Amino acid sequence: MTESLELQEVSVYYGERLALESVSLSVSHGAQVAVIGPNGAGKSTLFKAMVGLIPVRSGTMLIHGRPPAESHGPVAYVPQREEVDWRFPVTVLDVVSMGRYGRGSWLKKLSGEDREVIERSLGRLGIAALARRPIGELSGGQQQRVFLARALAQEPHVLLLDEPFTGVDIATREATFELLSDLRSRSVTVFVSTHDLDLASERFDQVVLLNRRLISVGSPEQVFTEKHLQEAFGGQMVVVNGKVIVVDQCCGGHGPVGAVDSCRCDACDEPGPAEDEKRS
Ligand code: ADP
């Protein structure tokens, strides 16, 4: 049986900038996988490459045995909230309906079945009453549900959720978990990027630990060793009472004050906590 996802020495660049370096891994059908790594590790890049938004420069990536560009329909992607232009003048219904249009077929007329799936997806995420509202008017949690509903309407075999738990309310968080258990029973393969190590070990079968290159992949027990975490997070990792804490919000976030004196985030030019404190 083909794997759900298979990467062999995959490298991805933005211009000259290497974002993923020779990553090899495989994930079987129906697994729920947490993708962990510091800011700038390449988590979003991995997802974008999987939906064909960024080309793979070298190596091979196969989703259900096919290259990403050919597997668009069955792979649904919910981008990180910051990457969406919420001012774009579309309604909730417009966004969820997009889940029924294949690539390049915007002019397709929606069938009765399409409409049913759209309605079911809106209902499933509890946003049917918001259908006519512009997405820009919604709360962060509601916006997240809109994108989850769009993904659901795609009836995907593979679902990619980029930091779905960041900046959402508890109800949306719970709704997301419910959706994940639903998808588990339907053997949809799920990838979720998160900064939450506890969540990753409690709720996921497999963990991919990244920091531009693959540091480790396997069960949470195999992956979350102090050595691996140190390799991934370096100065962002703090051990308190034997428990590893990752201070992920280097950009203006302060984490456990005093425990962290430098920001290793190379995703931005913002000063880390220590410098930030000096300035204020
Ligand atoms: P993560 O999601 O793990 O925080 P990303 O995949 O967003 O990391 O980014 C990986 C690296 O690629 C970072 O160094 C980031 O600055 C860089 N990068 C991301 N998007 C772009 C882009 N559009 N152009 C140039 N560099 C980018």
Ligand code: MG
């Ligand atoms: Mg990201």
